[in-house]
Amino acid sequence: MTRITSVALRRVLDSRGNPTVEADVLTESGGFGRAAAPSGASTGEYEAIELPPTEAIAAARRHAVPRLVDEVHAGNQREVDATLRAADGSENFSEIGANSAVAISMAAAKAGADVLGAPLYQHLGGAFRGDNFPTPLGNVIGGGEHAKEATNIQEFLAAPVGAPSVSEAVFANAKVHARASEILDERDVPAAKGDEGAWAPPVSDADAFEIMGEAVSDVEDELGFEIGFGLDIAASEMFEDGVYHYGDETKTTDEQIDYVAEMVDEYDLVYVEDPLDENDYEGFAELTERVGDRTLICGDDLFVTNVDRLQDGIDVGAANSILIKPNQIGTLTDAFDAVELASRNGMDAVISHRSGETEDATIAHLAVATDAPFIKTGTVQGERTAKLNELIRIADDAV
Ligand SMILES: O=C(O)[C@@H](CO)OP(=O)(O)O
Numbered sequence: 001m002t003r004i005t006s007v008a009l010r011r012v013l014d015s016r017g018n019p020t021v022e023a024d025v026l027t028e029s030g031g032f033g034r035a036a037a038p039s040g041a042s043t044g045e046y047e048a049i050e051l052p053p054t055e056a057i058a059a060a061r062r063h064a065v066p067r068l069v070d071e072v073h074a075g076n077q078r079e080v081d082a083t084l085r086a087a088d089g090s091e092n093f094s095e096i097g098a099n100s101a102v103a104i105s106m107a108a109a110k111a112g113a114d115v116l117g118a119p120l121y122q123h124l125g126g127a128f129r130g131d132n133f134p135t136p137l138g139n140v141i142g143g144g145e146h147a148k149e150a151t152n153i154q155e156f157l158a159a160p161v162g163a164p165s166v167s168e169a170v171f172a173n174a175k176v177h178a179r180a181s182e183i184l185d186e187r188d189v190p191a192a193k194g195d196e197g198a199w200a201p202p203v204s205d206a207d208a209f210e211i212m213g214e215a216v217s218d219v220e221d222e223l224g225f226e227i228g229f230g231l232d233i234a235a236s237e238m239f240e241d242g243v244y245h246y247g248d249e250t251k252t253t254d255e256q257i258d259y260v261a262e263m264v265d266e267y268d269l270v271y272v273e274d275p276l277d278e279n280d281y282e283g284f285a286e287l288t289e290r291v292g293d294r295t296l297i298c299g300d301d302l303f304v305t306n307v308d309r310l311q312d313g314i315d316v317g318a319a320n321s322i323l324i325k326p327n328q329i330g331t332l333t334d335a336f337d338a339v340e341l342a343s344r345n346g347m348d349a350v351i352s353h354r355s356g357e358t359e360d361a362t363i364a365h366l367a368v369a370t371d372a373p374f375i376k377t378g379t380v381q382g383e384r385t386a387k388l389n390e391l392i393r394i395a396d397d398a399v
């Protein structure tokens with residue numbers, strides 16, 4: 001029933017206006033799935049390879065499509081993804097591109113769900129999923145690689161940990177985003193938006209901490225449930241010549257660890273992603289040892305959704321949380337395996353968007369399917385709200 005009868009690939013626009021790969025998968029009984037690859041700006045050194053879309057599409061048509069059509073069942077996700085890996089033949093999808101691979105992997109999953117008449121999260125996660133929802137981490141203020149002339153820290157993220165429902169959590173983050181804009185106005189700070197729709201004001205990181213703290217506590221008072229905040233420091237982007245660069249100032253690794261630990265306590269941070277360079281397992285372990293009992297230390301560029309790198313991290317206690325980005329590794333199977341290895345080891349998975357996105361909402365289903373405690377997918381802006389609104393629909397049994 002779910003035998004694949006065609007795979008079509010095309011270039012479409014992403015939210016930065018760059019081309020990306022979209023895949024359509026059809027099955028013999030008429031099942032249909034469509035998905036598009038996202039794209040990062042602050043990419044990790046160990047991510048699977050994103051090829052220029054035209055090349056990725058040509059290579060996937062030559063190597064992967066003939067092995068999938070008439071041969072593989074869209075309902076069997078492991079078989080689809082193993083076929084993509086075999087067709088590629090490299091460790092990191094450098095032949096067909098992780099962008100072609102992830103688009104086909106996600107489109108096949110949707111086609112499989114379509115044939116079964118089940119929501120995607122249920123096809124991927126099983127009958128007992130759909131009652132738990134992730135807390136959305138919403139990017140409110142940011143800079144780094146996502147906006148020029150703004151904060152050094154890439155993302156200041158609202159975290160409505162006390163929200164009674166996913167819908168209330170989503171609206172809380174939008175309120176924090178709006179409140180941050182008012183506070184910037186009161187301070188006469190003009191603010192454009194960065195790639196993910198966060199405010200990108202020309203303020204210091206210290207000011208951004210203050211503004212975030214105020215915005216979050218105002219909205220917390222208004223709504224009556226706990227809202228914290230967290231960071232994606234994206235520290236690999238700051239690390240050069242053995243030190244972390246904050247504009248004209250630098251911090252050694254020890255100073256960086258002290259600084260992050262101080263911020264965790266001063267602002268009760270609930271989440272800190274990539275506080276140190278992507279090669280510094282030891283620094284991650286030291287910080288996790290110091291503050292891991294009261295906050296999440298999350299590896300994004302550190303782990304790149306890769307089970308081998310995650311296992312290395314588990315062996316040394318490098319983090320207590322992992323960011324999951326399907327395009328960082330190339331298939332849904334790999335992403336699932338990373339979530340499972342993490343949760344077997346008591347780590348929290350955070351399913352994540354990329355800074356370059358499309359309307360594709362697969363990650364909302366992935367978060368529910370894997371029972372992930374968090375999802376990071378922006379606060380406002382169409383390509384972000386596509387995922388947030390899908391979460392609301394899943395909770396409302398409307399998918
Ligand atoms: O660093 C990150 O976590 C992401 C998403 O917020 O950014 P990018 O997609 O640019 O890697």
Ligand SMILES: [Mg+2]
Pocket residue numbers: 232234273274300301
């Ligand atoms: Mg990150």
